[in-house]
Amino acid sequence: MKLKNPNHSAPDMAEAMQSIRPVICYSPETLPQPDMLAMTEARKLAVKTADITIAPRDAGCIEVPAGAFFRILSVDGPQVGDLNLWNAHDLTERFYSGKTRALHGTHVSTGDRVWSSIPSMRPMATISDDSLDWYGFDEFGGSVHDVIGTRCDPYTGRLLTGDDYHYCCHSNLTRALASYTGLPLHEAEVHVHDVLNVFMCTGFTRDTGQYFMKASPVRPGDYLEFFAEIDLLVGLSACPGGDCSSEHSSDTASCHPLVIEVWDPGEPARKRHQMPQVNAYSRTHGIS
Numbered sequence: 001m002k003l004k005n006p007n008h009s010a011p012d013m014a015e016a017m018q019s020i021r022p023v024i025c026y027s028p029e030t031l032p033q034p035d036m037l038a039m040t041e042a043r044k045l046a047v048k049t050a051d052i053t054i055a056p057r058d059a060g061c062i063e064v065p066a067g068a069f070f071r072i073l074s075v076d077g078p079q080v081g082d083l084n085l086w087n088a089h090d091l092t093e094r095f096y097s098g099k100t101r102a103l104h105g106t107h108v109s110t111g112d113r114v115w116s117s118i119p120s121m122r123p124m125a126t127i128s129d130d131s132l133d134w135y136g137f138d139e140f141g142g143s144v145h146d147v148i149g150t151r152c153d154p155y156t157g158r159l160l161t162g163d164d165y166h167y168c169c170h171s172n173l174t175r176a177l178a179s180y181t182g183l184p185l186h187e188a189e190v191h192v193h194d195v196l197n198v199f200m201c202t203g204f205t206r207d208t209g210q211y212f213m214k215a216s217p218v219r220p221g222d223y224l225e226f227f228a229e230i231d232l233l234v235g236l237s238a239c240p241g242g243d244c245s246s247e248h249s250s251d252t253a254s255c256h257p258l259v260i261e262v263w264d265p266g267e268p269a270r271k272r273h274q275m276p277q278v279n280a281y282s283r284t285h286g287i288s
């Protein structure tokens, strides 16, 4: 946080410097664009082929083939979900929250893509529909589906409270990945990564720039839907914070299940989908 009473006095040019208009770092128009029309056509053909229900304060994993859709659905009551994505064939290629934020902004919605980690760095999925797209940004600068949070985890809890709490999203995702893949718990843990906070309403305070959360506007029936650009392993935790209106990392909040549905447009449609190739950078890093 910035000092309320700075140790150094401002230079004469301070006001002129502070009034310079910002420029957008990455213009999204320059990125390879998703074919939303083809996606809409494929969605019309899709039928539900699988689903899992994720219990409160727990997580689950499900595979989604390239060219199919998956929908994260609110059921029973307001609940936020912490989403991890992996290449189904290589867990080291995983969702890159920081770059997705840099490319698309702090909160994502329809048409935005979720990008994978370096060196693959390619679209893993594209958001095909978002029933909360009406929310926009509220008067506090809050919005839904952020890529700014990390995930609630027992290590931060230990630092802050001195207690061990085992049902944070980090631990939930670790248990779910270990159980799904058969990896030992500690090997699975290193593949858990910063999340997309599905349905969570967050922002930064305007005066101090601090990360805040507020009650999620999600209601049963709301959903966030993705088109799988590559074969995916999807992990989702039903956060112990519930709707994250007060606290997380405890058993205090009222929590509800979440559902992931897989919608498959069929093999011919999936085969028509051109999977994004891994990033074309030479990886020579200036060494010839």
Ligand SMILES: [Zn+2]
Pocket: 082, 151, 152, 168, 169, 170, 238, 239, 240, 241, 248
């Ligand atoms: Zn959480």
